[in-house]
Every structure is written in C-alpha cells, then in structure tokens.
Amino acid sequence: MEATGTGFINGGRYSNWVISSSSTTYHLHEESPFHFGHLVKMPRNEKKKKSKSQDFLPLVAHSMHHHHHQPDHDLHHLNILNQQHQQRQIITTMMNHNKGSLETTAPMVFVIMGVSGSGKTTVGELLAKTMDFGFLDADDFHPVANIEKMSKGIPLNEEDRIPWLETLRDTLRTKINQISSSSNGTYGYDADDDDKKRKAVLCCSALQKKYREILRTADPNYKPGSYVPGRVKFIYLETPIEVLLNRVNKRAAEGKHFMPASLLQSQLDLLQIDNDQEKDITVVDGTLPPQLIVNNIRSLIL
Numbered sequence: 644m645e646a647t648g649t650g651f652i653n654g655g656r657y658s659n660w661v662i663s664s665s666s667t668t669y670h671l672h673e674e675s676p677f678h679f680g681h682l683v684k685m686p687r688n689e690k691k692k693k694s695k696s697q698d699f700l701p702l703v704a705h706s707m708h709h710h711h712h713q714p715d716h717d718l719h720h721l722n723i724l725n726q727q728h729q730q731r732q733i734i735t736t737m738m739n740h741n742k743g744s745l746e747t748t749a750p751m752v753f754v755i756m757g758v759s760g761s762g763k764t765t766v767g768e769l770l771a772k773t774m775d776f777g778f779l780d781a782d783d784f785h786p787v788a789n790i791e792k793m794s795k796g797i798p799l800n801e802e803d804r805i806p807w808l809e810t811l812r813d814t815l816r817t818k819i820n821q822i823s824s825s826s827n828g829t830y831g832y833d834a835d836d837d838d839k840k841r842k843a844v845l846c847c848s849a850l851q852k853k854y855r856e857i858l859r860t861a862d863p864n865y866k867p868g869s870y871v872p873g874r875v876k877f878i879y880l881e882t883p884i885e886v887l888l889n890r891v892n893k894r895a896a897e898g899k900h901f902m903p904a905s906l907l908q909s910q911l912d913l914l915q916i917d918n919d920q921e922k923d924i925t926v927v928d929g930t931l932p933p934q935l936i937v938n939n940i941r942s943l944i945l
C-alpha cells in the first residue's frame with residue numbers, strides 16, 4: 644500500500660489525497676457542508692490525470708476536524724508517514740459517513756485470514772505478542788461436530804460455518820464495545836481495563852466474501868453491504884499451493900493438527916478475494932519467515 648499525495652493538507656483540511664494499494668485506488672475527498680472525508684474508488688482515467696501532479700514530499704501530515712455539533716464523534720485524522728521515496732506507510736483513521744455524523748474507524752480487530760497452512764496461527768500469535776494485542780483462534784470456537792467432521796476429511800459446509808462465524812462476530816463485537824467504552828469516561832485504575840482496551844488478532848480462514856461480511860458486522864457502525872473500512876481489518880496471507888502442500892503434509896505427518904492435508908483443495912476452491920470492493924483486505928506474502936511477515940503487517944497497517 645502506498646500514499647500518494649495529489650493535493651495538500653490545508654489548514655486542517657485535506658484535498659485530493661490518493662491512497663492506493665496495488666490493485667485499488669481510493670480518493671479522499673471533501674463533501675460540504677461538513678468536511679468529512681470518505682473513501683471512494685477513483686476511476687482509472689482520473690487516476691492517470693492526477694498522477695501528473697503527484698507530490699512525493701516526505702512529510703508527516705496530520706489533519707483533524709471537529710464537527711461543531713458532535714465534537715467527540717466528529718474527530719477525524721489522517722496521518723500519513725512518508726518514510727522514504729519508495730516506501731511509504733499509511734496510518735490512517737478512515738471516516739465513516741453515517742447520517743451526517745462522523746465516527747473514527749481505527750481498526751481494533753485484525754483478522755489474519757487464508758487457507759489451511761497459510762500460517763494464520765503462526766503469524767497471528769507473533770503479531771499479537773509483538774503488539775501486545777489479544778489473541779483469538781477461530782478454531783477454538785468450532786463446535787465439536789465441526790472439528791470431528793474436518794478430522795474425518797469432510798469439508799465444512801455453509802450450515803456448519805455460518806453459526807460459527809456468528810459466534811465469532813459476537814465475540815468481536817463485545818471486544819470492540821469494550822475497547823470503545825474503556826477508552827473514555829472512567830477514572831481510577833481498573834485492573835481489567837488494560838485487557839479490555841487491548842486490540843485483538845483473530846486467526847480465521849474467512850475464505851469467502853460473505854463470511855468476511857459477517858465478521859465486519861462485529862463493528863456496530865458497519866453498514867452491511869457498504870464495504871467501508873471499519874474497525875475490523877483483514878490481512879490475507881497469500882501463499883502458493885506448493886508451499887501450502889508442503890506445510891500441511893509435513894504437519895499431517897507429524898500428527899500435529901486435526902486438519903488433514905486432503906482438505907486443502909476444498910479451501911482453495913472456496914477462497915475468494917474481492918480486492919476491488921473489499922478495501923479492508925491487506926495482502927501480504929505468506930511465504931516469508933513469520934517475523935518478516937509481522938514486520939510487513941506492522942509497516943502496512945499498524
């Protein structure tokens with residue numbers, strides 16, 4: 644992902660900032676009467692036109708707005724850290740436009756996703772440890788029947804997955820509500836509070852777009868079907884089949900995991916990534932050593 648400024652930060656207002664990932668380009672723009680920003684995909688021809696005026700000044704830009712009616716909710720910032728010419732990191736709190744009010748949408752839950760063997764647990768645990776985030780493994784939320792089914796080499800179907808995903812959604816929602824409410828309004832030290840404030844990493848296959856949509860709705864402000872980046876963020880571990888087969892065969896031979904290697908193909912068949920619409924998916928190279936993957940995740944989205 645990289646930030647390309649095609650405009651300027653002007654007295655706390657931004658205009659024409661372009662944020663792009665390899666496959667998608669978004670355009671932050673203003674809408675009157677309030678200066679809220681939201682993300683819209685920029686048409687390709689506009690992308691070309693704009694690129695002439697791109698300005699790669701190394702900068703730390705910070706923009707904040709207060710909406711005069713609801714100061715607490717109308718805060719929004721855009722932080723852009725340009726480190727080197729080629730390597731830019733974006734830390735951005737995206738805006739949600741919801742009936743005229745603004746909400747901050749800093750990610751609170753990071754879903755590490757991908758097929759079996761892509762390294763979700765390995766990377767997720769390391770990320771959580773490094774960032775001092777909480778750690779959740781979706782496998783721990785499967786009913787016994789699902790685990791038994793997979794152990795027998797039978798892929799789960801929709802009826803098996805939906806209730807499981809709904810349980811995960813509810814768990815994430817509790818987490819998001821805890822973080823939101825513990826960050827303000829309380830005084831004095833509460834031993835539980837530190838834990839409640841911690842963001843979370845969830846490892847979950849989340850293979851299909853509709854499955855991810857269930858997890859997105861853990862964010863109480865997420866409007867289903869809108870695909871506006873919210874508090875749930877996805878990180879996809881992209882790993883080629885040869886590497887996956889190697890890993891799951893090795894794991895099966897060691898008898899370390901309930902998931903047989905034979906189920907990998909069924910997972911690959913289901914895998915669906917809609918980068919065009921799903922702006923909240925960050926793709927990382929899953930073949931690197933775990934520590935490097937974690938570094939990449941941190942530099943891309945944290």
Ligand SMILES: Nc1ncnc2c1ncn2[C@@H]1O[C@H](COP(=O)(O)OP(=O)(O)OP(=O)(O)O)[C@@H](O)[C@H]1O
Pocket residue numbers: 757758759760761762763764765766782846848890891894902929930931932933936
């Ligand atoms: N980046 C990596 N480099 C090398 N080996 C890895 C990497 N990530 C994971 N592995 C190895 O691959 C195997 C699968 O990893 P892991 O259990 O983390 O994957 P997973 O996506 O959580 O799988 P599942 O969905 O089946 O639980 C393990 O043996 C692990 O040690």
Ligand SMILES: O=C(O)[C@H](O)[C@@H](O)[C@H](O)[C@H](O)CO
Pocket residue numbers: 758759760781782799804848849850902910
């Ligand atoms: O959706 C699914 O088919 C399952 O969740 C699987 O992805 C397993 O849980 C996981 O891969 C094994 O650890």
